[in-house]
Amino acid sequence: MNRKFIDIAANLTDPMYQGLYHGTRKHAADLVQVLGRAWDVGVQRIIVTGGSLDDSKAAVSTAGTDDRLYATVGCHPTRCQEFEADEPSAYLEALKQVATEGRGKVVAVGECGLDYDRLQFCPKDVQKKYFELQLDISEALKLPLFLHCRNAADDFVEILSRNRDRLCGGVVHSFDGSKNAAASILDLGYYIGINGCSLRTPENLEVAASIPADRLMLETDCPWCEIRPTHAGFNFVKTTFNAVKKEKWQASSLIKGRNEPCQIVQVLEALAGARNENANDLAEKIHANTMKCFFDRFA
Template sequence: MIKSTFRFFDVAANLTDPTFEGIYHGKRKHPADRQQVIDRAQAVGCDKFLVAAGNLPNFVSAKAMYQPGMYFTIEAEIKSCPAKQLVAIGECGLDYDRLEHSSKEQQLAVFPLHFALAERYKLPLYLHNRNTGKDFFELMEAHRSSYSGGVLHSFTGTAEELKRALELGLYIGLNGCSLKTKENLEVVREVPLERLVLETDCPYCEIRKSHAGFEFVENRPDMKNPEKSTGETPVRGRNEPARIVEVLEAVSRVKAVER
């Protein structure tokens, strides 16, 4: 497994995902290995995780698996979450690439409700934006007085979107999806270090061989196919927090900064 002398906080670790129970598309492929995944992360210095609980089932699952080093975002049941573990409202935002889950009209109606929660509980926002044109930023700008800041996670936007996000006081979350194309890399180079946070968005957004950022990854762990996994190594095709080291390697080389 990759070794590191750094300490990491994975700000997008979807550890409630069924794949960490060994279940893929409703079918069990291997025994549950969530604790082994967490152990591997801790072994490389990643001992803090932000778990997005964007709906009630996620929140119930997150509370059930809680251990020191875990923090949560939440959309509901705020009062039942320990204050020290609740750090943001969300995941919230707009996504016009997945309208099969929620129509544009539904999203535009619901997203503004999160600003009221942020204002009421004095919490930042944990944000999502995909292919929404001007809508996302216009809503963020219209409600700027309601929130203190936030993280625009899994950022894949343009240079202009980066500029608007920074003007709103947002931090920029980078993962494998942020490193897909040469255009993505050009934008990553412009993210100020003081506003940059690293994430895996596991089990999604690994740095794949087809990604422009793959050439900057120095270490890749040994992996096994899901059907052959025993929990001792990462699962091929499933991202996990320990692989935040790969994101560090790629981003630091793209930005030409020392690690």
């Protein structure tokens, strides 16, 4: 089929890929095998997500191990209190430095945005303040944004709208919002990233089907957001992988409950099914979108 994929959101720095679950080792580190399975299904590039200063450093370091790996640099909304642990301007400058030193590997600023579903980790006012502050890095380095929005579309769109003229686009990843929220994001010129969490309900499928093909991207957001049998999108999945419990680990198998970049194939199948489109044609369009947003600008 010669499908070409770019996974725009892979949390490859997660300890699960080192065999650690909640601090306990269950199996050998297997990131090499995980990546091998991704390349085997046609994944050509993977963007490793940075969600804090330390995580961004690790993402850039991981990206340096393979020509096909890239990274984002930023602070996730639920972790924005890290800005205030010392001096906010110093934290921002440190993020900017990581992104600057990683030029060529760092393709976006983020993961940043707003998450009102998990305010127990960080209050709204703190999230909004440091979301907007991180836009300074995007402007300074002329990098697109890798964005997160959960149950916060109004404030999210307002901040992006107010700063529109100084930014250069990007993607709202792991989108699971309403048609109205999608329309507002599209009106601002952003792409929308789809993963398993974007395809859980019939309503999710309707929204995903309504997004123009030239504004879509694919992701796994691994090791989370797999398409589960209880998800509406699962009905369209055709490709399966052998998976075992983590205690029964073997190098040739996936781990049950741990998502991997190779499973982007399933996201494509579910999305194409929901849209009643040819999966190969859709994959080609989405690959072109992703190259245009993140990579062609550096060619």
